[in-house]
Amino acid sequence: MEEFRRTYLRLCKEGGVAPQESVVAQLQENRAAHSSRLDLSGKSLSVDTCSVLARSFQTDTIFTEVWLSDCMLSEEGAKVLLTGLFGNTTVKILDLKGNNLRSGGAEVLGKLLARNQSLRRLVLEWNALGVWDEAFSLFCEGLASNSMLTQLDLSNNQINQHGASELALALKHNTTLEVLDLRWNNIGLLGGRTLLEAFQKSKCVVQLKLAGNNIPSDTLKALEQTAGHNSDRQHTLRESHRKTQVLCKEIQTLKDKKSNQYLSLMETIDRQQGEIGRSNRSTSIQIGQLQEALNERKSAVNSLTAKLQMTEAALALSEQKNHNMKELLTRVKAEKEEQREQQSKERKKEQEDCVQRESKLLREIQNLSETNMQLRNKVEEMERRSKSQQNQIFELKQELTNSTAELKLRLSQTEDRLETEKRRSKQALEDMDSLRQKEVEHVNRNLEVSERALQERIFKLEGQRIQLEEELSKAKAVCVTERAQAEEELGRVRAQVRLEEQERVSALEEKLRSVRSSLQEVQLHCSQQKQTISELQAKTSQQSIEMDGLRRRIEELQQELSGKDQEKVAEVSRVRVELQEQIGHLQAERTAQGGLKEKICALEREIKVLSSNHREALLDKESEMSSMLEKLRLKEAEIQRMRADEANRASYLQNAILTYVQGSPLGHYSSPKK
Structure with a gap:
């Protein structure tokens, strides 16, 4: 209550609206009374x-009844207020009596x-909802789609008449409306007939009030009969539902009893099974303990066997290593011998190579010496040639001297001859003198040319001799340098061979030392492994003795278990006998349940007979209704x-009612009607 009042005041403050005192006072009264009913009747x-x-109503979860009768709501105020109730889920009763709601109100109500x-x-x-046909049709559409409303006062x-037809269409689709009040309207004969047709199809309306609607008495009776049929139908349905609920409760109680008995039986069986399970657990625990001890022994034996296997494997590995080391030694020795052989072969090869190199060098030296000898021979030949050429030059000089002597002799002879011939003739002498002078000049020229050629040849031979001497000196120097280089190479090769x-x-000696040390280590490891193997064999013998004792203990426990199993079998047979007895009791109870089921079937048959009788009665009533309808058609x-008389009577009745109402204390209701 207080929350609604606070929200109302807060919303008034937010909207800038002054809170209405009458509303606030009513909310305070509701808060004091702790009522879920909001009564604002008579407050404008x-x-x-x-x-x-x-x-406020959009978020309200407190009020279940809202009374707004005679609040003088305007069209806009009614629209706003009713739209606020669209999403409300707590209001169950809404009273809008005497607010003169018209077309807009009817639409919002729909x-x-x-x-x-x-x-x-x-x-x-x-109110005045039926004045505007379109608005009232919208209201009827909303009523047709509603599935919660049970009471409607119109x-x-x-x-x-048009509003009655719209209302009849809405009632055909509505399945929850039970009470409908249509008193003091202007439905008329046709409206009553449409309502009658709708009520014949709709079976939900139980109570219908149609006084003061200008409807003939026979249609009113027919409507009352349909409402009565609907009420009877609802009553029979409620009775059948109640009886079925009673039978279901009885069946449920029987089921509960049987289930309790069955549960008690199962509890006894579970107890016995629990005792058997406990005995089994104790024996299984003992067996488990013994099995654990046995497993521990087995694990110890397995660990020792594993250690033994590991030591054997290590011993085998060490032996294999020893064997491998021996093989390595043999291989190393073989390799050493091979290396020695290779070294000897290499030495021999190197010696042979050295011999070959020396032989080559000697050959080269011999070749060089031969070339030197050849060069010397060439020099000697050149010297010989030069000597021969000198001899030739000397001979040529001698020839020149001889020729000059001969020429001188010839000159002397010629002079003699000239002197003799001078004597012969002077002219011949003169000719002879000229010829002789010419010949002398020619001979002198020939001598000069020959001397020049000989001198040139001598110069050439001297140049050749100088070149040959230079070549000899170069060849001697080359031979000396090549011999020194060959001796140096021989020294270097010999030094390298010695170092290698x-x-x-040294490398082979180091390998031999390492192999000897590894052999010593392997021998020590083998001796240690043999000692550990002897110790493990002693331990395995002790553990085999312990295993024999444990096996004997296990055999004794197995004998005890066989005895307990026999006892268990006897207990199980006894429990089976008890269970068979209980099963016999259960079968007897099952037969009793079968009798109860037969009774239930008989009751169901009675219900079916009653329902068939009810259907027959309904059919009879429907036949009566059809006959009445035929009578109505005839009438x-x-x-x-x-009609004219009835209309006059209705006008008289309406005037009388109006005068009665005006004279009664409810006369203030006449103003909204007008």
């Missing part, structure tokens, strides 16, 4: 107050019925004749 509510209340799923009762007395709403032999010998002509 403004549009702003309606908007604030609508926003939307409210279509969207709200919590309203059970709706009071709309003394009295004094000026509902005419020394290095190989329609008379009713048409009597």
Whole structure:
């Protein structure tokens, strides 16, 4: 209550609306009374107050009844207030009596019925919902889609024939409405017939009030009969449902009893099984302990055997290593011998190579010496040639001297001859003198040319001699350098061979030392392994003795277990006998249950007979209804004749009622009707 009041005041403050004192006072009264009913009847509510209340109703979870009768709601205020109730889920009863709701209110009420799923009762007395046909049709559409409303009061709403037809269509689709109040409207004969047709199809309306609607008495009776049939039908359905519930309860009690008996039996069986299980557990625990001890012994034996296997494997590995080391030694020795042989072969090869090199060098030296000898021979030949050429030159000089001497002799002879011939003739002498001079000149020229050629040849021979001497000196120097280089190479090769032999010998000696040390280590390891193997064999012999003792203990325990198994079998046979006895009792109870089931079947048959009788009664009533309808059809002509009289009577009755109402203390309700 307090929360609703706070929300109302807060929303008024937020919207800038002054809170209405009458509403606040009513909320305080509700808070004091702790009531779930909000009664604002007779308090005029403004549009702003309606908007604030609508926003409060959207989140309200307290009030289940809202009374807003005679609140003088305007069209806009009613719309705002009813839209606030669209999403409300707690209001079950809504009273809007005497608020003169018109077309807008009817439309919003239709939307409210279509969207709200919590309203059970709706009071709309003394309004004007039926004046506008379209708005009332929207209201009827909302009523048709509603599935929660059970009571609807539409009295004094000026509902005419068209509104009655719309309401009839809505009732055909609605399946929850049970109480409908349509008093003091203007439904008329046709509206009554449409309602009758709708009620014949709809079986949910149990209570229907149609007084003061200008409906003939026979249609009213037919409507009352349909409502009575519906009420009887609902009553029979409730009775059958109640009887079925009673039978279901009895069956459930029997089932509970049998289940309790069965559970007690199962508990006894479980107890016996628990005792057997405990004995089995104790024996299994003892067996498990013995098995654990045996497993420990086995694990110890297995560990020792594993150690023994490991030591044997290590011994085998060490032996294999020893064997491998021996093989390595043999291989090393063989390799050493091979290396020695190779070294000897290499030495021999190197010696042979050295011999070959020396022989080559000697050959080269010999070749060089031969070339030197050849060069010397060439020099000697050149010297010989030069000597021969000198001899030739000397001979040529001698020839020149001889020729000069001969020429001189010839000159002397010629002079003699000239002198003799001078004597012969002077002219011949002169000729001879000229010829002789010419010949002398020619001979002198020849001598000069020959001397020049000989001198040139001598110069050439001297140049050749100088070149040959230079070549000899160069060849001697080359031979000396090549011999020195060959001697140096021989020294280097011999030094390298000696160093390589020394290095190989040192490496082989180191390998031999390492192999000897590894052999000593392997022998020590083998001796240690043999000692450990002897110790492990002693331990295995001791553990085999312990294993024999454990086996004997296990055999004794197995004998005890066989005795306990026999006892267990005897107990199980005894329990089986008891279970068979209990099963016999259960079978007897099952037969009793079969009798109860037969009784239940008989009751169901009685229910079926009652339902068939009820159906027959319904069929009889429906036949009566059909006969009544035929009578009504026959009397329609008379009713048409009597319409004028009935209309006059209705007007008289209405005037009388109005005068009665105006004279009664409820006269203030006449103003909204007008």
